[in-house]
Amino acid sequence: MLPAYVPNPVAALLGGGTPVDLGKNYSDGNRIFGDGKTYRGLFIGILAGIITGLILIWLSGRFPPASLPEHTLLSVILLATGALLGDLVKSFFKRRFNKERGTKWPVADQYDLVAGAFLLLLIGDPAWLFATMTLPVFLIILIITPVLHRATNIIGYLFKVKEVPW
Ligand code: CTP
Ligand code: MG
Secondary structure: OHHHHOHHHHHHHHOOOOEOOOOOEOOOOOEOOOOOOEHHHHHHHHHHHHHHHHHHHHHHHHOOOOOOOOOOHHHHHHHHHHHHHHHHHHHHHHHHOOOOOOOOOOOHHHHHHHHHHHHHHHHHOHHHHHHHOOHHHHHHHHHHHHHHHHHHHHHHHHOOOOOOOO
């Protein structure tokens, strides 16, 4: 899951500039995505996730894992892209529910990346998804995702990268 976990914090660290929605509003008068979703965050975040995956592929070649599933270039691209597309889609619905940028939206804020990554894998490489995501693996992902999310956001808040600790 590292290629899916890395893009969000990297976007928070290095994102900014032109928002994906170019500042435009939706028909309900709220922003389409908001200022928290930028092109730079999207591209650098996805790139960082893909580089993470390439490092994992290189590592598994040097130190073959006993049981961990092997990544491919495709699985890595789908995980990284899906994570930030999930985040983007979540922000779209957040704005439709009149939630300002940066406000808390429990469950959605934590699992958007998992939903996005799994959905893209389902479309782009279902064989990899079903071979890899056994029930125990899936349960572990469900448990560690909110823990990692909270931990990285607290660290980001302490280092003043994020304005709020969630
Ligand atoms: N970020 C970005 N581009 C993205 C995603 C994130 O630039 N595609 C940066 C923004 O600076 C954002 C920060 O990462 O403020 C934290 O991301 P997130 O918590 O997802 O955004 P929020 O600002 O909380 O906005 P939202 O309410 O829409 O989730
Ligand atoms: Mg947020």
